[in-house]
Amino acid sequence: MDCSYFRERINQFMDGELGYLEVAELQGHLSFCADCAAELAQMSEVRGALAAWGRLELAPPPGFAERVMAAVEREPLPGAARPFGRAVDDALDKLDETLGRVPLPGGRTIPVRNVIGWGLAAAAVVIGLERRHLRRSRELNPS
Amino acid sequence: MATSNVHKWAALPDPSPAELARAAEGDAQAFTLIVERYQGMVYSVAFNVLGNHTDAEDAAQEAFLRCYRKLSQFRSEASFSTWLFRLALTASVDYQRRERRRPEPVEVPDLVDEGSPDLGDGVTAAALTSALHDLPADYRVPTVLRDVYGLPYQEIADVTGRPLGTVKVMVHRGRASLRLRLRAQGVRPAAVPAGARPGSDV
Numbered sequence: 001m002d003c004s005y006f007r008e009r010i011n012q013f014m015d016g017e018l019g020y021l022e023v024a025e026l027q028g029h030l031s032f033c034a035d036c037a038a039e040l041a042q043m044s045e046v047r048g049a050l051a052a053w054g055r056l057e058l059a060p061p062p063g064f065a066e067r068v069m070a071a072v073e074r075e076p077l078p079g080a081a082r083p084f085g086r087a088v089d090d091a092l093d094k095l096d097e098t099l100g101r102v103p104l105p106g107g108r109t110i111p112v113r114n115v116i117g118w119g120l121a122a123a124a125v126v127i128g129l130e131r132r133h134l135r136r137s138r139e140l141n142p143s
Numbered sequence: 144m145a146t147s148n149v150h151k152w153a154a155l156p157d158p159s160p161a162e163l164a165r166a167a168e169g170d171a172q173a174f175t176l177i178v179e180r181y182q183g184m185v186y187s188v189a190f191n192v193l194g195n196h197t198d199a200e201d202a203a204q205e206a207f208l209r210c211y212r213k214l215s216q217f218r219s220e221a222s223f224s225t226w227l228f229r230l231a232l233t234a235s236v237d238y239q240r241r242e243r244r245r246p247e248p249v250e251v252p253d254l255v256d257e258g259s260p261d262l263g264d265g266v267t268a269a270a271l272t273s274a275l276h277d278l279p280a281d282y283r284v285p286t287v288l289r290d291v292y293g294l295p296y297q298e299i300a301d302v303t304g305r306p307l308g309t310v311k312v313m314v315h316r317g318r319a320s321l322r323l324r325l326r327a328q329g330v331r332p333a334a335v336p337a338g339a340r341p342g343s344d345v
Contacts, residue, residue: 011315015296039322046322047290049262049271053191054291059253060186061200065178068207069171072178075208077169078215 003036010040014047157223167214174214178207181224185231190252191287192235194276198242199235206234232288236302239284265330274324278317285310286317 009026012018018026030037092113158166158177165173185206190199209230217226252272262271275283285303288294296314300307 007319008315011311011318042322042326043318045263045266046318046325049266050286050290050321051293052262053268053271054293056187057183058187058190060182060203061196064186064200064203065175065182067200068178068182068204069175071204071208072174072211073171075211078167078212 003033006030006033006036007039010036010043013040014043160219163214163217163223166211167217174211177210181227184224184228188228188231188292189235189238191275191291192232192284193239194283196252198238202235202238203231205238206231209234232292232294233302236284236288239280240304266325267330270325270328270330273328274321277324278320282313282317282320285313286321289314290318 006026006029009018009022013023013026030040095112095116158173158180162173162176166177182203186199186203189202189206190196193199193202206227210227213230217223262268275287278286285299285305288299288302289296294302296307296310299314300310303310305313
């Protein structure tokens, strides 16, 4: 077997996915292949460094908490009435999370659902005006 | 074996049920305490997934907004910090999928605790941050979720919306690429001990 087979095995070993026979097979290869032995040692060090990095706490930029609270205060109260019911609101929450918020001039953002709501309201107004215009046209030109 | 780093954050004292209830009802003071207590955790997750301060701040803010909206749905079966940690992860991964930003220069973040972190032989915070930054996002995100935060592969597949086999391949390539990038930066891992064997402490 060539080393590419064992390189894959090294990853599986580090993930704890090998059975004892497969570990023994890898062990046998590493006993005479210095390159693969070096790969295992170095990959283990990389993983150790990544895990150590994950235990460190990074400092948020100055004023971060204040900016979060300013955004929170623009949100509707979490206990506010849910006129469309929980299922519809949950679907709208998911839409917001997928599509994100829409930026406005001045750095503010608004939820996608608000844009959709305004779009539906504008469409209703346009349709209403169009129907009114058609009705008046028919009254003026009955033929 | 990968051990989850979630436990580290779970060691933070959870807000009391009364504090959580007040925050869930929209009490700004109660929610401010939550933001101040957990901002380091949420920001760290966002930075490690996204690799730059601008995106990390946006995604971390989004995580707290989701927390605010969903706080009434929090059930105390899990610890609050674990629940918020997952919100931060999914908000960051969603942000990465949604946004297509130009690559930014490498930014080495400040640490809450002063001093040089011990990341192992020859690996510095600057070298690791730079190597992670240079990874393509398709490799970086699953590798961070797996090896920085110890998530199971199936959970990474669920969070990223990619097939399980694809996620494994990306993590394997991410690790290999990180190893090469660290070496290219002059990091020389310790010599291989004679007779290195699986079964040693990896």
